Amino acid sequence: MELIYLIIIVFLFLLASFDLWVGVSNDAVNFLNSAVGARVARYRTIMIVASVGVLAGALLSNGMMDIARHGIMNPSNFTFHEVMTILLAVMVTDVVILDMFNSLGLPTSTTVSMVFELLGGTFVMAILKMVHGSELQIFDLLNTEKALTVIIAIFVSVAVAFVFGYIVQWVSRLIFTFKYQENLRYTVAIFGGIAVTALSYFVFAKGLGGAWFIDQRVVTFIDTHIHTLLIVVFLGSTVVMEILHLCKVNIFKFIILAGTFALAMAFAGNDLVNFIGVPLAGLSSFQDYMMHGGGANDSFLMASLQGSAKTPMLYLAIAAFIMIFSMVTSKKARNVIKTSVDLSRQDEGDEMFGTSRAARSIARLTQNYSENVERVIPQSVRRWIDGRFDNQGVVLAPGVAFDEVRASVNLVLAALLIIIGTNLKLPLSTTYVTFMVAMSSSLADRAWGRESAVFRITGMLSVIGGWFVTAGVAFLGCMLVTLVMFYGSIGAMIAFMGLVIYLLIRSSKKFSDSEKENKEDELFKLMMRSKDPEIVWDLLVKHVSRMQAGMTNFALEQYTHIFDGLSKQKMSELRSSQSALKKEQEMLKKYRKKEILVMHLVPQELALERNTWFYLGINSAQQYIYCLKRMLEPVKEHVDNNFNPLPQSYIDEFQPVLNSIHQLMKQTAGFISTGRYYGYRDVMEEADRCKNELSVLRHKHIDRMQKDRNSKNLQISIVYLNLIQETQELLSVMRHQLRATRKFIGAPGTSYAQNEQMD
Numbered sequence: 001m002e003l004i005y006l007i008i009i010v011f012l013f014l015l016a017s018f019d020l021w022v023g024v025s026n027d028a029v030n031f032l033n034s035a036v037g038a039r040v041a042r043y044r045t046i047m048i049v050a051s052v053g054v055l056a057g058a059l060l061s062n063g064m065m066d067i068a069r070h071g072i073m074n075p076s077n078f079t080f081h082e083v084m085t086i087l088l089a090v091m092v093t094d095v096v097i098l099d100m101f102n103s104l105g106l107p108t109s110t111t112v113s114m115v116f117e118l119l120g121g122t123f124v125m126a127i128l129k130m131v132h133g134s135e136l137q138i139f140d141l142l143n144t145e146k147a148l149t150v151i152i153a154i155f156v157s158v159a160v161a162f163v164f165g166y167i168v169q170w171v172s173r174l175i176f177t178f179k180y181q182e183n184l185r186y187t188v189a190i191f192g193g194i195a196v197t198a199l200s201y202f203v204f205a206k207g208l209g210g211a212w213f214i215d216q217r218v219v220t221f222i223d224t225h226i227h228t229l230l231i232v233v234f235l236g237s238t239v240v241m242e243i244l245h246l247c248k249v250n251i252f253k254f255i256i257l258a259g260t261f262a263l264a265m266a267f268a269g270n271d272l273v274n275f276i277g278v279p280l281a282g283l284s285s286f287q288d289y290m291m292h293g294g295g296a297n298d299s300f301l302m303a304s305l306q307g308s309a310k311t312p313m314l315y316l317a318i319a320a321f322i323m324i325f326s327m328v329t330s331k332k333a334r335n336v337i338k339t340s341v342d343l344s345r346q347d348e349g350d351e352m353f354g355t356s357r358a359a360r361s362i363a364r365l366t367q368n369y370s371e372n373v374e375r376v377i378p379q380s381v382r383r384w385i386d387g388r389f390d391n392q393g394v395v396l397a398p399g400v401a402f403d404e405v406r407a408s409v410n411l412v413l414a415a416l417l418i419i420i421g422t423n424l425k426l427p428l429s430t431t432y433v434t435f436m437v438a439m440s441s442s443l444a445d446r447a448w449g450r451e452s453a454v455f456r457i458t459g460m461l462s463v464i465g466g467w468f469v470t471a472g473v474a475f476l477g478c479m480l481v482t483l484v485m486f487y488g489s490i491g492a493m494i495a496f497m498g499l500v501i502y503l504l505i506r507s508s509k510k511f512s513d514s515e516k517e518n519k520e521d522e523l524f525k526l527m528m529r530s531k532d533p534e535i536v537w538d539l540l541v542k543h544v545s546r547m548q549a550g551m552t553n554f555a556l557e558q559y560t561h562i563f564d565g566l567s568k569q570k571m572s573e574l575r576s577s578q579s580a581l582k583k584e585q586e587m588l589k590k591y592r593k594k595e596i597l598v599m600h601l602v603p604q605e606l607a608l609e610r611n612t613w614f615y616l617g618i619n620s621a622q623q624y625i626y627c628l629k630r631m632l633e634p635v636k637e638h639v640d641n642n643f644n645p646l647p648q649s650y651i652d653e654f655q656p657v658l659n660s661i662h663q664l665m666k667q668t669a670g671f672i673s674t675g676r677y678y679g680y681r682d683v684m685e686e687a688d689r690c691k692n693e694l695s696v697l698r699h700k701h702i703d704r705m706q707k708d709r710n711s712k713n714l715q716i717s718i719v720y721l722n723l724i725q726e727t728q729e730l731l732s733v734m735r736h737q738l739r740a741t742r743k744f745i746g747a748p749g750t751s752y753a754q755n756e757q758m759d
Contacts (some may be wrong), residue, residue: 002290004490005297008088009286011497012279015091017322018504019098020275024326032260032327040253040404049257051324053264058320059313060269066308068277069284072118072143075305077136078125080289081297083305085493086121087282089481092496093117094278096503097474101466109429109467110274115150116471118278120478128486151471157432158464161417165440169409173445176405178391186242188251193238195255195412199262200233201226252404259411266418267430268320276319281305362457389446406441413437432467527598537602540595541675541745547591548617548741549673552734554584555624556665559730562628563658566635566719567646574636581632585625592618613743620737627733631726634719643715650720653697660690661731668734672741680742687731694728 032050040046068087069075075083097113119142126141138144175187222229241251288304289297374382414434439460485492527539558577565574599607599614664687671677701724705717 005084005286005289008084008493008497009279009282012088012091012282015095015500016276016279019091019095020319020322021326024323040250040256040407046257046260047328049261050264050327053261054268054323054327055320056261057265057268058272058316058323060265067115067146067273068118068281069305069308070143071146072115073122074141074143076301076303077141078129078302079298080285080300080302082125082129083285083302084282084297085485086118086125086482087278087285088493088496089121089478089485090114090117090278092500093120093474093478093481095500097470097477100507101470109431109470110271111429111431112150112467112471113474114274114278115147116474117478119147120475121482123475124479124482125486128483153429157417157429158436161414161433161436162440164417165409165413165437166444168413169406169441169444172405172409174385174388177388178403180403180405188245189238189242191408192241192245192251192255193234195408196237196241196258197230197234198412198416199255199258200237201230250404252408255408256404256411259408259415262415263411263430263434266415268323271430272316272319276315280311280315391446406445409441410434410438413441524594524598527601530601533601533603536598537606540598540602543598544595544614544617544741545672545675545745547595548621548737549669551584551588551621551624552665552669552672552737554580555628555730555734556662556669558628559631559661559727560658562632562635563654563723565639566723567651569639569645571636571639574632574639577628577632578636581625581629585622588621588625591621610744613740616740617737617744620733620740623733623736624730627726627729631723631730634722638715638719644712646716646720647713650716654723657690657693657697657727660686660693661727664690664731665734668738671738672745675745677742680738683738684735687735691728691731694724694731698724698728 032046041049073083073086078086094113094117097117098110122142123138126136126138129136129141130138172191176191244254245251285302285305288302289300292300377385414430414437417433417437418430481496485496488495524543527536527543530536530539558580561573561577564570565577595614595618599611664683667679667683671680671683698721701717701721705714705721708717
């Protein structure tokens with residue numbers, strides 16, 4: 001039996017390693033989004049600073065793993081087997097939840113997930129103990145006071161972070177304006193002094209205060225004279241900042257990198273329990289159980305977990321290096337950072353979230369409230385404030401989502417709120433605080449225009465809702481897993497271990513496939529950032545060529561799948577086509593919005609000349625989807641119902657047409673992708689000839705249907721007729737697309753007028 005528990009302990013630590021990997025992918029957004037969004041340094045430099053912070057935070061950690069030991073449960077009233085069941089259920093649920101949210105690109109709180117999993121597992125175990133005759137009450141088994149504090153802190157942290165983020169950013173922008181480089185003479189030194197003081201306090205209180213190598217007398221001295229020390233630090237840092245500013249040093253860059261270091265250190269020092277606290281509690285339980293000679297696992301009480309944990313430095317160092325490696329190499333980390341940066345960026349662009357009724361209502365109410373407030377404020381004051389917030393003529397560098405003022409506020413304020421929450425003994429999540437500060441600061445900066453507000457509110461509600469869903473799913477999920485493990489015993493535990501391994505492998509594969517399908521459109525970003533209309537036009541031509549050629553290849557691929565699905569009775573291919581068409585339709589909507597936005601940035605004369613063909617090209621791409629859907633629907637229904645298959649004679653007569661279409665669409669895709677339309681007329685003539693063949697085939701088939709008195713062939717005859725008709729339509733769409741893209745892009749070395757004459 002001891003061997004089984006040893007295997008569970010090893011599995012817990014393997015899961016902890018993966019949990020560290022996945023958790024850092026999720027929580028990297030907390031301390032990286034401001035530096036990445038403002039592009040204050042190269043990505044590699046930012047990663048080095050954050051890595052040093054993570055290492056320092058882990059090594060300076062006081063090893064407080066008590067929340068996993070006795071923060072939620074009262075372990076002295078649980079047996080060894082019950083504790084191991086709860087801990088394994090927590091880790092199984094935690095890894096699956098975190099990986100699911102990361103794959104969706106949504107930030108969530110590792111603190112919330114772990115606490116609510118512990119709460120759910122302990123709660124159901126307590127109920128089971130009472131049901132099976134224990135005289136203990138729920139309050140003897142569950143630390144209800146701590147659980148209630150955590151739940152309250154969740155709601156408080158969201159509101160406090162958002163309100164303070166809005167106020168501080170609004171005041172900061174009022175002082176510095178968007179043209180902050182012109183208003184730095186004295187204000188930047190004071191701002192830098194406040195920031196350094198806040199970050200210093202953050203480091204002293206959160207890092208050195210609990211460091212294992214700091215003498216207790218030093219800690220006591222800092223606590224006693226903290227106000228004096230902060231005044232000295234503020235005055236000294238303000239003077240130093242002014243000197244550095246006079247020496248042409250970018251103070252904001254220094255503040256942002258220092259803030260990144262401080263938040264990374266706090267993350268490692270405080271959130272490490274979320275990742276390795278549960279396995280360490282399991283190891284401690286196993287060691288205590290074995291020290292007392294093993295024996296009955298269902299009667300040995302875990303009173304040893306009531307004591308505070310003393311985490312070995314080796315474990316902390318290993319955990320730190322796993323976190324650093326994950327942060328540097330994980331593509332999922334970049335995906336989550338992208339979500340947070342996109343929702344808070346300054347400019348318009350490709351909104352990754354749709355709209356919702358709640359978001360539309362909030363946007364409408366906020367707009368009405370804002371208009372009412374404006375009526376009360378004197379017009380002269382409104383003009384002055386609008387002038388301070390005027391960003392006309394301010395150009396962000398390529399790849400920059402927001403400026404250094406906002407990035408500094410995001411980091412410094414997040415650090416301050418976390419330390420204030422800690423002093424008030426509110427377990428604020430770094431995820432909640434940093435994300436909500438980033439959202440509110442972007443709102444204060446008027447980055448949420450009328451065209452983008454509803455999308456960003458939807459995104460914010462989705463993320464916030466995701467956090468609360470995490471709490472509910474973690475609680476209920478861990479309850480269910482614990483319940484099954486309790487009644488299924490060791491067999492159920494082993495089954496869940498196997499299930500987790502399978503889910504992790506599948507999730508990793510799905511995310512890899514998703515990355516291939518959803519590569520970031522750097523070309524679009526370049527177009528939106530470029531201020532040269534001629535460059536924008538060249539980039540737009542490349543973007544349209546890539547999209548239209550890809551659409552032609554996609555249409556040909558799905559057309560082939562549909563015909564194969566019908567002729568070979570392959571339902572899997574038809575389902576795959578249905579899913580692919582749905583995804584492609586969503587992608588087309590995004591492409592259309594992107595390209596229409598960019599059309600406003602190209603030279604006006606070119607836009608006026610070619611906008612008709614631009615819109616006709618977009619319409620052709622959409623018509624491909626509609627045509628293929630009309631073709632697919634009756635085919636899928638026919639095959640799904642196991643009706644008569646397509647006769648071989650029909651396949652043989654249609655095969656030459658299929659070969660011609662394959663060749664024509666490949667040539668069309670080649671023309672569009674290369675921009676070289678030599679042989680354009682030949683393709684158009686061949687398409688007409690192929691359409692004529694289809695007309696002959698259609699009349700032949702209608703005559704055949706009229707003469708055939710066998711009702712068994714009626715269903716397949718109708719499906720085949722629809723296939724012929726939609727194939728004709730597919731060729732018509734291809735001809736329209738080819739003509740539109742040629743007119744829009746233009747043959748190399750020819751003018752628009754020459755292109756017109758060539759037709």
